[in-house]
Amino acid sequence: MIGRLRGTLAEKQPPHLILDVNGLGYELEVPMTTLYRLPSVGEPLTLHTHLVVREDAQLLYGFYSKRERDFFRELIRLNGVGPKLALALMSSLEVDELVRCVQSQDTSALTKVPGVGKKTAERLLVELKDRFKAWETVPAMFALVPNQPGGPEAPAPAVTAESDAISALVSLGYKPQEASKAITSIKEKGLSSEDLIRRALKGMI
Known part of the structure; x- marks a missing residue:
């Protein structure tokens, strides 16, 4: 089992990335909540893996x-x-938000995630309730801190950023039409693919 990798972020193509570890490139898939916290390409990065x-x-x-x-x-x-x-689930909601849904048995946010209907949401919350008795919410631990070491990346061209964001949403289970509509409805210009994804997901939830 590979439990942790430390290397250099070589490539970022939401929701996938390549981590260069001593010349060996590991391809990983990450939730969007991890994607938002990634440093710039070329910067060091440590990830916990499964x-x-x-x-x-x-x-x-x-x-x-x-x-x-x-x-x-x-x-x-x-x-x-x-x-x-x-x-x-983890891309649409922060871990602490998911834990709060479990604690309050609130299905409303879960049913907006692709592939989760009301019955599925209810079942998941019931099954998770006993498992999460020991979990505590720690909001500060999950404050979004995008592009940490190395400063901000240069803005991506709009067409590339939008197409990358749409592809990422489709990979999460959203229909292409839904993904395209969510991204094109964002009027602010010059946003990175990560910012587009984050705003689109917040709007969907």
């Missing part, structure tokens, strides 16, 4: 914090929740 081995593939998932990875592991233990749905 490896999924299937008959047809070996998939590596990366998380900015160990707590996020632990939450991901709790989600994929649930019946009917695979890595794709777990990432969609």
